[in-house]
Amino acid sequence: MSSSVVVFTTPGCPYCKRAKQALSEQKVPYQEVDVSVNTELRAALKEATGERTVPQVYAKGTLVGGSDALLAKIADGSFTQLLSQASSSQAALPNMLSKAVQAADAAAAATSAAAPAAGTSLPEAxxxxxxxxxxxxxxxxxxxxxxxxxxxxxxxxxxxxxxxxxxxxxxxxxxxxxxxxxxxxxxxxxxxxxxxxxxxxxxxxxxxxxxxxxxxxAVRAVPWGAALNTHFWWGPAAARPAEVVAEELRGRILALYDKHLSADGRAVSYAALKQDLEFWEYVDATAELQRVDLSPLSRESLMAFAINLYNALVIHALVVHGPQQYNSTTGRVGFFQKASKYNIGGYDYVLDDLENGILRGNSPAASTIGMLLKLPWLSKGPFKAGDPRAQHVVRPLDPRIHFALVCGAKSCPPIKLYSAATLEEGLSAAADTFCASDVEVDAAAKKVRLSKIFSWYFPDFGADKAARLRFLLPHLPADKQASLQQLLAADPAAKGISVEHKPYDWTINAAE
Structure with a gap:
């Protein structure tokens, strides 16, 4: 390592951005290591730190911790003391982690060389x-x-x-x-x-x-309600495998998001994103989705495909249509059900189709009358009888997808780019991170406070209140897990446990 400080990050992570900004303000040079792609590197980092989240900061071979820990140690002077007291020849990372980083770099170079190219390249002549x-x-x-x-x-x-x-x-x-x-x-x-x-x-x-x-x-401005990737029609070249296309698109948009994320990690300039030529290269790349074939995808590949595209489409639509469209209930309905749309394999998919159609096994949306009345069987999913899109849905659904589609935690899960190979690790990390931040357990008051997500999508998490509370257990940190286990041991049917759902914050982190 060329620097005495190393920051393990993932693209688009506001807490990683905050840590890097703090180091820059202290004029401390650092080396950044992206853990989002390599499974072995993430495993090595978890083994070394005991944490699944990023950022993780090392200085002179010593683990500093995440963003909050770094800021606290800068504030009390212990970070500066660590840098000054350690030997100038002290390696930035423990030997095991250093070797894992080197192996990941070599693997990334090999993968990049072998990656299939989209049908958009021309010989020089x-x-x-x-x-x-x-x-x-x-x-x-x-x-x-x-x-x-x-x-x-x-x-x-x-x-x-x-x-x-x-x-x-x-x-x-x-x-x-x-x-x-x-x-x-x-x-x-x-x-x-x-x-x-x-x-x-x-x-x-x-x-x-x-x-x-x-x-x-090509005229890149598309009217409200039109698929955002139909500004030109993909030609005769066969599209690459669907999951490859989705992973590449998500990777591109994550890099752009990270580029335009403020130094403190608190806001994104969607206006600046719209002026970035690389964003319009991303928009051109989305046209390949018109020709992808979902038929060969396994359940895991289809899940990864839909998660990656959902998260990319949210950013794409916010840039093109503007975050102000998201600021009211009516605006959000239009955003999710009409404006945010891709043509995938010749069929239109809005965000609701990706979530409720594909990922939730063609289940009714949270806004349907059945779900609002807590009688989900009264409503149907978005794909009606005879709809070709109904051939490609995930069954059984995995409730952890809700945490992959939204990041409301105080630190970020290390995977924001999903593949079939990393799906289990990614969903587990996303659930752990979300629940650690968002679930509150008050054993004395026999009360559990949860995100509104658990109310909107209540059938996904279990057949009854007790089952839904038990779903939380493996995803909670030890203290909260012990408190909830204590409550359920005393009241297995959870009849005396109060569940409160916190108001949902729809605020968009727009700089404008």
């Missing part, structure tokens, strides 16, 4: 053709666009231009082959009011009936 084609003066002549339509050109006009201006496609057949390559790389896209069939994007049609546009000129 074709990139030059595209650059010439795009030139406003000498490129292919476009028909003017509008606020909802990009400038466009016909298939015939494209092939005419390629024949006339490109020596490598002087014949009509060669021009058609080049046009096909541009279409396959999504450098040009078919202009259509509805999603085209595979046959319609199989090749560039040499006629006046089919219009095309440069992807770089």
């Amino acid at each position: 074709l990139q030059q053709v595209l650059s010439a084609l795009s030139d406003p003066q000498s490129g292919v002549q476009r028909q003017p666009g509008s606020s909802s339509k990009p400038p466009s050109f016909t298939g015939k006009a494209l092939l005419d231009w390629l024949v006339q201006h490109n020596s490598s496609s002087s014949s009509r057949s060669a021009a058609a082959a080049q046009a096909q390559q541009l279409l396959s790389a999504n450098a040009i896209t078919l202009v259509s009011d509805k999603q085209p069939s595979a046959d319609e994007v199989a090749a560039v049609f040499d006629d006046e009936a089919h219009s095309y546009a440069l992807r770089s000129e």
Whole structure:
């Protein structure tokens, strides 16, 4: 390690941001290690610290702890004392952790080299053709666009231009082959009011009936209620496996979220995010979802896919439509049920569809009459009979998904990017972190205070009050667990245990 201080973090974690800001204010150089990707590294960190949460800070081989511990030790001077008293040659990490970091770095390099690429890359020669084609003066002549339509050109006009201006496609057949390559790389896209069939994007049609546009000129602003990833139609290139696409998108949006998170970790500038070119690269990447196939996904892969996309879509919609849409009950209904939408495999999914349709096994939403009356059988899930989306739902549901879809804890679980391989670890950590922060047990008063989530989705956590309280036990820290066990031992049916649900804070952490 090149620095005497190491901070173990995960992207998009406000408490990690706070710890790093505190070190910067003290002018203490540090090395950051992202634990979100590597399972072995997280296991080594948990073994060394006894904690599943991040950040975890080490200085001169000594564990400082999380964000709160670091701030306290800076305030009382013990952190400065630790740095000054330790030997200058003292390693930042214990040997076991240092080796785990080195192994994780090597694994990350190998994984990056082997990762499949999306259908958006072009050979250098074709990139030059595209650059010439795009030139406003000498490129292919476009028909003017509008606020909802990009400038466009016909298939015939494209092939005419390629024949006339490109020596490598002087014949009509060669021009058609080049046009096909541009279409396959999504450098040009078919202009259509509805999603085209595979046959319609199989090749560039040499006629006046089919219009095309440069992807770089796509109109990215989508109307309220339209799928946010349909600003252009994905071409003939096959999409990568669904879980790979979702993991990449979630990784991109997490990095952007982290980039625009304030130094104290308390607010995100969604306005700055909207001006970031990397955000619009993310938006372009979401178009691949139009062609993904959910059929091969296992239950675990489908869960990871839906969790990753749900969390990415929330941020995407907040950036595009603005956080002010979220500030009222009516606005939130529209946000979850209409505005936040992706086209996935040719079908529209709003946030409610991802949560209640896929992840909750097509169960009724919390806002339905049955759930509000605590009679869930009176209502149905979002996917009606005959809906093709009903073929891809998670059964049985895992109630821990609710903690993966919302982070309201005082520290962050180390996984914000899910895969089938890390699902159990991630859900367990998310549940532990959430419950440790949000569950209050008053043994003397025989009272348990819970998040409103446990009321909204009450059937997910157990058939009755006692079962729902027992669900909490493995996810509570030792002191709260002992108190709740004591209450349940004395009252197994929980008839005398009062359960109170705390008001839910819908505040968005927007800087604007």
